[in-house]
Amino acid sequence: MYSSETEGISQDNISAELHAVNLINMPPFSRLNPRIWFAQVDVQFQRRKIRSQTSKYSFVLGLLPTEFSSEVSDLIDNVPAFNAYDHLKQAIVQRTSLSDEKRLQQLLHECELGDKSPSQLLRYMRHLAVPYKVDNVFLKEIWLQRFPTVVRQILCASSQFLDLESLAGMADKM
Template identity: 50%
Template sequence: MDSPPVTTFVSLSNSPENNFSSVNPISEFKLPTYGANNPRAWFAEIEALFMARGIRSQASKYAYVDGALPIETAAKVGDLIDHVPESEPYDKIKVAVIQRTSVSDEKRLQQLLTSCDLEDKRPSQLLRHMKQLAGSYKLDEALLKQM
């Protein structure tokens, strides 16, 4: 199985024209490809990578996320890219990406009720998928198994 494509960032300079002078210089750091189907999971994954690399700066995290977002997603948070927030830029872009790109609870429930078929999934995989689509809706597991 081929490994997924990754975004690679090369060392950022601390030149005077660089607005992110507090960005940690890193020789090479790879972020996983943006997960449009589940932005929350993507952010959880990159936050684990940030923690493992000791990256705590909001500016550093923001710079990596900004560079890793696909054009379509970046366009949805263009206001935060064009005008970088002075305080908590990473937290703000994270919230905006999740809010503006996540499928609404109603849409997930609609998908759950209309488009869940076994396809080539094992029953346990289908159940896990159905629970993910259910999102914040608390559906009885027995009901999901009957579906």
């Protein structure tokens, strides 16, 4: 079992950190981008001066929905003696992130405009495309396919004069 003595942090400091942790208001965990979620959590830890691996571990574990905590049950049943939070964070990111295959499938077939603005859709598609180093020409083609024919024709006519971000901005105004 992990203990505060292992970290060299006093029980008073742990209590103060646990109180500070209770003041943090975080968005719910999302499988869409666990790395970004952890970046938000880490900023909150820094702002509240929470440095204890135990406090961080406990906080994150308390936020995880059951379907995600089962992904790291090995680290729950056998809490690492050192750097418990770092181990938990790494495992959650690795085990709950979309696989490259699923990202590609979403990029090519499942990305829909829906309630998103065209620029939001483009950013999401860029996020999905990261592992593949997709160039802007290919990304523009699959992005344009998400629009109705009339909108696509207008955007295609303008695309020779505008970069992809400007094109997305133009589409946002339509």
